[in-house]
Amino acid sequence: MSTPSKSLSTVYDPRSVEKRIYAMWENGGYFQPRADIGKGAYSIVMPPPNVTGVLHLGHALDSTLQDIAIRYRRLAGYSTLWVPGTDHAGIATQARVEQSLKQEEGKTRHDLGRENFVERVWTWKQEYGGTITQQIRALGASCDWSRERFTMDPGLSKAVREVFVTLYEEGLIYRGNRIINWCPRCSTALSDIEVEHEEEKGILFHVRYPLVDGSGALTIATTRPETMFADVAVAVHPADERYQAYIGKELRLPLSERTIPVIADEYVDPEFGTGCLKITPAHDPNDFEVGARHGLPMLQCINSDGKLTDLAGAFAGLSREEARLAVANALAEQGFLVEREEHDHAVGHCERCGTVVEPFLSDQWFVKMEALAQPALERARAGELTFVPGRFGRIFEQWLENVRDWCISRQLWWGHRIPAWYCDECGAITVSRDDVTCCSTCQSTRVRQDEDVLDTWFSSALWPFSTMGWPDNTADLERFYPTSTLVTGYDILFFWVARMVFMGVHFTGTMPFQTVVLHGLVRDAKGQKMSKSKGNGVDPMDVIEKYGADALRFTLATNTSPGNDQRFVWEKVEGSRNFINKIWNASRFVLMNLGDDFAPQALRVLELDLADQWILDRLQATIAEVSEHLNVYDFGEAARAMYDFAWDDFCDWYIEFAKIGLYGEDEQRKRSVQNVLYTVLTQLLTLLHPYIPFVTEEIWQALPKTSGALVAAQWPEPSTNWENADAVRKMSLVMDAIRAVRNVRAELQLAPSKSVSMRIECDTDRDKALFEQVRDMIQRFCHADDLVITVGGTAPVQSATQVVTGARIHIPLAGLIDMDAERERLRKEEKRLVSEVERLEKKLANAGFIAKAPADVVAAEREKLADYAAKLVAVRDRITSVAE
């Protein structure tokens, strides 16, 4: 094992560390829930990525946030379980295997046959299924791989069957001939939410349909003239005076010899188009309803492959797109086309392949939503589910209030085959938990199983409990279900979260999780969505390769704010890498200064000096702040608190203060500082561990007397013993003084290496005592070889002067100082102070403010005014004494 030490590189190298550390954790069983229940159970199920997919930044963000939540609870003493797994991703996986089949062998799945094809997909899964889980490991995810699940595992398949059959028996799953969303390219039905609507420019064709009796014509308006061969009526609004006389008459459908009736239906909007609506029940969901109301026939003129049927006569065989033009032209030639009007409308596209979705009449299986949505809704409204951020709760409820039945059958081969068998003898349907060999009605053995499989989201909806062994009553289910938190992107709120909720409520009687944390998308540097087609994607594995997993994690977690998108910028990763390197080097510093014989001891308050007291106060405040943010899943804010403490307070200030004690002669002082350094570092590493687990573990392993692994260490408690407002107040004065001197040095261009003399004139003996106490710090930080501290007195004219609370700091610079510049600087300072004083005087002169503002606010403002006023007096004095 490499140890950070003097002999080692000053730059942390994640590549030499991460694999080894991960293997140590995984082989050590650290990711499995501890046996003793400790503070209680805390569990998360991982949103299962596509088994044959590769990791993208969205997964990386999602996994990082989950890992932070899990590692935090593990350190805090909970028995934690994070269940990983993958999803069979029906359409995507099938499409990929079909593609390779085509490329390599020039075959289609139909050439292979169902059984062989499915076997081929399983082989594919064996071969590529491990990629993404390996990538999740590379990220450092502390999930329990011994419990890894796949949606098509026997256990989970059993759960799917149980749910399907139960819902069928309850009448909540039914088979029906209805209009569904059909993707002609994927050749399967889709649910409503798998359709993406996009605004497109279209044409509204006005077409004249002549009356059979020759007494005139009605003009309908349609964007889809190619569907007119399946028209079965023209509808007008019953109250539309223009068309009263036409209701009940027959029209002759142009381009075909059929006649269709004019009907009246409230659905028609008289204001739109011509007020006459052609009714095509098999090709439009609204027309389907109208047709059903009026008992109209359902004719189909477009097939499942998107081409026109024989019903279209001469147009049969054309694609939908070709037919639209051809039909419009034919209508124009024959004088039926009255007008072409530009018309913007939203067109549905297949979420997966982008093909325009066809409303298609077919036999499909549906989940009846009302009975499932209602109880879920009631529980959500009763506050049984917490959303972070809260606004998603309303969006979630609105969706559940309006859901329509869920089409769950897919015309694919890869997935959970629908457990329904049709009898060729009597036509009955047998739905069963076990495979069926004979009809449950007539006992015939001439039964065949439904060809379709279930929507992948059907099995995902059961994930929180199916992964735990449901429907069996397992120990895990008992202990870890319902789960504590679900972390996922807001983009699958409806697809996944909502469905888990109603399935969980229905089948387990409880919400499947208590809290849902929704994060945003990771976009590219310009704010655009990353996509393969745009080629703007960033591979997380490249980031890990170049900067380490910790840097990637820290970048993603730091730049997240609840529910909002973030942009991926390489410079941010660089910043994270730099921070990690800073931690590494601060640790090296501590290690090389502890000495070989170091044994941590309890801190003895009396031995602590001001800087020690200050850093411990800051530490406990940081612990409290980080814990509070993590408790409410505010990952970004927690990270910021740690970053500021680590870099500013610990590295920039405390380590520099510590050097005084460390390099001094006082052995006891030295021990004391070593103990403080050790305490702060170990606790800081623990705080940081959920975000940057690798580097913190690596350092932890090198620290003396740390037993075991950091992954299983203890989260620090903020200790009230370390609260020390007095030390903080004093230190902030000291730091102000140091900054003031640095400022003078920089402005007067005094090289840092050039030492100076200093004279601090205090207002009171108390102030003098304070500066005497921190004399070493001031001299070291200001590089002052000579420091005089007095009460009152007069400084030489040839000095640069800074005024701080309670004192004036003079740096005598006879001959070196441009007094004109110094006077200018003082006047600038005077101006600043005057404006502050005026602002506060105005505020305090306001009677309303004095009367109504809280007393402590008024007091604080008065104190500020007094401070500024005193400084102003001092600055003016100085201006007078340096006047020419």
Added chain:
RNA sequence: GCGGCUGUAGCUCAGAGGGAGAGCACCACCUUGACACGGUGGGGGUCACAGGUUCGAUUCCUGUCAGCCGCACCA
């Protein structure tokens, strides 16, 4: 049409009813015994606009404008 998000420094973004913040970029200085993936100092913002509530608003409310996103869609 309904609903939501965003608008703060050149860039990317935090923040909060009471003196405008960070990182990066920029300028100047510094090889000080953890770190140049570093240190010190500095410049830079009417917190989109207009009203309202309040002693006090960049923060809360309403509206406007701009950008983005859901949901529902009338052919």
